[in-house]
Amino acid sequence: MKTIHIFILFVVVAVLQLFVPAKMILDREDVLKTGITYKFKTRPVDPNDPFRGKYITLNYEMNSAKTNDSIWKRGETIFVYLENDSLGYAKVHSVSKEKKDIDRDYVETKVRWNYGNSNTVNFELPFDRFYMEETKAKPAEDIYRKYNRRRDTLNQTYALVAIKNGKAVLKDVYINDKPIAYYLEIEDEN
Amino acid sequence: MKSKLLNDISELLENNIISQEVASNISAYYKSKEDNQPNRLFTVFGVLGATLVGLGIILILAHNWDNFSRSIKTCFAFLPLVIGQIISGFTILKKKSQAWKESSGTFLFFAIGASIALVSQIYNIPGDLGSFLFTWIVLALPLIYLLKSKAVSILVIVFASYYACELGYDFGYKDSTPWMYLVFILATLPFYLKLLKTSPLANSTSIFNWLYVLSLTIVLGTFINSNWPVGFLMYAMLFGVFYNIGKTPIYKDQQLRRNSFTVIGSLGSVVLLTILSFNIIWEDLVKRASIAINTQEMLIATVLLIVAFVVLLYSKKNEKNESFNLFQYVFLIVAIIFFIGVANAIAATVLTNILLLVMGLSAIKIGADTFRFSVLNYGLLIVTAVIVCRFFDIDIRFEVKGLLFVAVGFGFFLTNYIMLKKKKELNR
Numbered sequence: 176m177k178t179i180h181i182f183i184l185f186v187v188v189a190v191l192q193l194f195v196p197a198k199m200i201l202d203r204e205d206v207l208k209t210g211i212t213y214k215f216k217t218r219p220v221d222p223n224d225p226f227r228g229k230y231i232t233l234n235y236e237m238n239s240a241k242t243n244d245s246i247w248k249r250g251e252t253i254f255v256y257l258e259n260d261s262l263g264y265a266k267v268h269s270v271s272k273e274k275k276d277i278d279r280d281y282v283e284t285k286v287r288w289n290y291g292n293s294n295t296v297n298f299e300l301p302f303d304r305f306y307m308e309e310t311k312a313k314p315a316e317d318i319y320r321k322y323n324r325r326r327d328t329l330n331q332t333y334a335l336v337a338i339k340n341g342k343a344v345l346k347d348v349y350i351n352d353k354p355i356a357y358y359l360e361i362e363d364e365n
Numbered sequence: 366m367k368s369k370l371l372n373d374i375s376e377l378l379e380n381n382i383i384s385q386e387v388a389s390n391i392s393a394y395y396k397s398k399e400d401n402q403p404n405r406l407f408t409v410f411g412v413l414g415a416t417l418v419g420l421g422i423i424l425i426l427a428h429n430w431d432n433f434s435r436s437i438k439t440c441f442a443f444l445p446l447v448i449g450q451i452i453s454g455f456t457i458l459k460k461k462s463q464a465w466k467e468s469s470g471t472f473l474f475f476a477i478g479a480s481i482a483l484v485s486q487i488y489n490i491p492g493d494l495g496s497f498l499f500t501w502i503v504l505a506l507p508l509i510y511l512l513k514s515k516a517v518s519i520l521v522i523v524f525a526s527y528y529a530c531e532l533g534y535d536f537g538y539k540d541s542t543p544w545m546y547l548v549f550i551l552a553t554l555p556f557y558l559k560l561l562k563t564s565p566l567a568n569s570t571s572i573f574n575w576l577y578v579l580s581l582t583i584v585l586g587t588f589i590n591s592n593w594p595v596g597f598l599m600y601a602m603l604f605g606v607f608y609n610i611g612k613t614p615i616y617k618d619q620q621l622r623r624n625s626f627t628v629i630g631s632l633g634s635v636v637l638l639t640i641l642s643f644n645i646i647w648e649d650l651v652k653r654a655s656i657a658i659n660t661q662e663m664l665i666a667t668v669l670l671i672v673a674f675v676v677l678l679y680s681k682k683n684e685k686n687e688s689f690n691l692f693q694y695v696f697l698i699v700a701i702i703f704f705i706g707v708a709n710a711i712a713a714t715v716l717t718n719i720l721l722l723v724m725g726l727s728a729i730k731i732g733a734d735t736f737r738f739s740v741l742n743y744g745l746l747i748v749t750a751v752i753v754c755r756f757f758d759i760d761i762r763f764e765v766k767g768l769l770f771v772a773v774g775f776g777f778f779l780t781n782y783i784m785l786k787k788k789k790e791l792n793r
Contacts, residue, residue, distance in 0.1 A: 178457065178458065178460055181457055181511055182454065182457045182458050184507070184511055185453065185454055185457050185511045185512075186454070188504075188507045188508070188511060189450040189453075189454065191504060192446060192450065192473075192477055192480075192504045193443070193446065193447075193450075195481065195500060195504060196442060196443070196446070196480045196481050196484045199481070199484045199485070199488070199490065200439060200442075200484055200487075200488070203488040203490070227427055227482045227483075227485055227486050227497070228426075228427030228428060228429045228482075228486060229427075229429065230486075230489075301491050302489065302491055303491055304489055304490075304491050305489050306429055306485075306486040306487075306489055307429060307431070308428060308429045308430065308431040309427070309428050309429060311431070344488055344489065345489040356431070
């Protein structure tokens with residue numbers, strides 16, 4: 176093959192290599208700009224990923240739903256339709272195996288398990304990673320523990336998530352209406 | 366190396382062993398050979414440097430710089446990627462040396478990973494390590510052929526194995542089989558086959574020999590879902606494939622340190638059979654006799670059996686008067702024993718032990734016939750392993766066990782001594 180042909184192929188591959196991250200960015204930007212934001216109550220813990228750095232894993236309170244459909248296979252796609260409760264936090268409106276024709280925001284995710292006849296299906300919300308600067312992930316978790324001691328109901332941790340057409344982008348993690356970074360700054364100053 | 370050669374030539378000249386003309390011919394030959402060879406050291410250091418810089422960039426980005434805005438971080442995500450692409454493009458267009466190709470390819474490989482890692486980080490994109498590695502490998506794979514880069518090919522094989530282990534050895538709730546691993550490996554094969562054709566004896570080619578064998582051995586286990594007893598059969602067939610590939614004309618006459626197929630095929634079979642020589646394994650297998658024919662594990666074992674058989678026929682076709690080598694047929698015997706074992710554990714245990722013993726004895730015979738101490742002692746080790754293992758599950762008195770050990774040890778001395786003597790006599 177001639178050099179110029181190889182070069183043209185290389186340019187095609189290079190464009191693909193640029194396109195994939197660019198597409199990832201554009202998709203998320205679109206959701207962030209035009210999506211509707213929901214608050215999901217959560218609890219963070221801090222692990223890390225060898226390539227992408229430190230993050231905190233978010234365990235959402237919303238992880239199951241009542242359903243009349245008892246045959247859910249592990250790993251099956253599930254559409255979780257959302258509504259807001261009286262305090263402004265997201266809650267499950269309904270779940271479905273197929274996309275429903277209703278005017279509600281939804282999250283597309285996977286079934287974790289369901290107990291044969293309990294009419295409850297468990298799932299994991301797909302925005303469970305919040306990346307933080309490596310020195311901050313562990314303190315963030317500690318701060319969370321501090322604010323949620325004795326299981327008080329006054330302090331609320333939640334994730335702010337933009338949702339559009341089933342796609343979700345995690346914006347930030349909040350403790351009592353302040354971003355988690357705000358508490359880290361207070362800690363640093365003390 | 367070169368100066369030593371020159372010294373030798375001048376010594377030979379002085380003693381009138383060779384003429385002046387021959388001497389100048391020899392030095393001219395080696396000089397031209399040297400000129401034709403690209404600077405290997407430069408390539409190796411280039412690749413090492415590119416790897417370190419690439420990994421360094423990934424780590425720096427993984428720190429997650431909170432202070433920068435999202436748009437600045439996004440620019441940083443593309444920076445290493447674009448730099449890598451410009452260097453690689455330049456290398457192709459200007460037809461730079463192999464060292465350039467390998468280094469720029471390696472750097473671009475890591476830049477791709479860095480860029481998607483940073484984007485995932487900025488937008489908190491979930492998805493496990495597996496899917497991240499998948500995207501990375503897909504985007505990097507064409508570079509093997511566009512840059513004709515061995516380094517990128519090695520990286521792709523290593524990362525594909527990493528991807529497969531991440532996906533398949535995850536005993537969580539995701540029971541997935543890394544089928545795409547096979548596609549990745551198949552995609553790298555044409556490059557490897559070309560290497561085998563052009564430079565079968567190069568050190569870099571033997572790195573690939575080992576890489577493929579180790580990768581497949583490690584990853585095969587990820588294709589076992591729940592029928593783990595069939596996993597034994599799968600591995601026995603894989604080692605059968607390896608051993609017989611090692612006996613094909615391309616590899617047959619290569620040194621053992623290059624011929625990973627023979628080494629791992631033989632060692633793997635012996636280790637596997639030693640495990641299967643315990644009755645306990647077969648009893649458990651009979652209990653789980655629900656070995657359905659149409660399971661994924663059985664399908665893979667069957668495919669591997671067919672491949673091993675085809676390779677066996679191919680290697681036999683190419684050698685007319687070669688003596689019978691039991692190791693080449695071991696996979697077929699294991700397959701038969703396995704199906705006996707599903708019904709009758711004791712019979713299978715006894716047969717496995719006999720097979721191992723016969724394998725040991727045949728290795729001893731091959732070793733003695735060809736005067737190769739390594740093969741002889743390998744055979745002795747197999748026999749010893751069988752005897753030692755049987756001490757665990759057979760109830761015999763201690764003094765008898767002790768006597769047996771002494772006898773086996775004595776056997777080692779004796780056989781080696783006899784062969785050494787024979788060899789000396791022959792040399793005389």
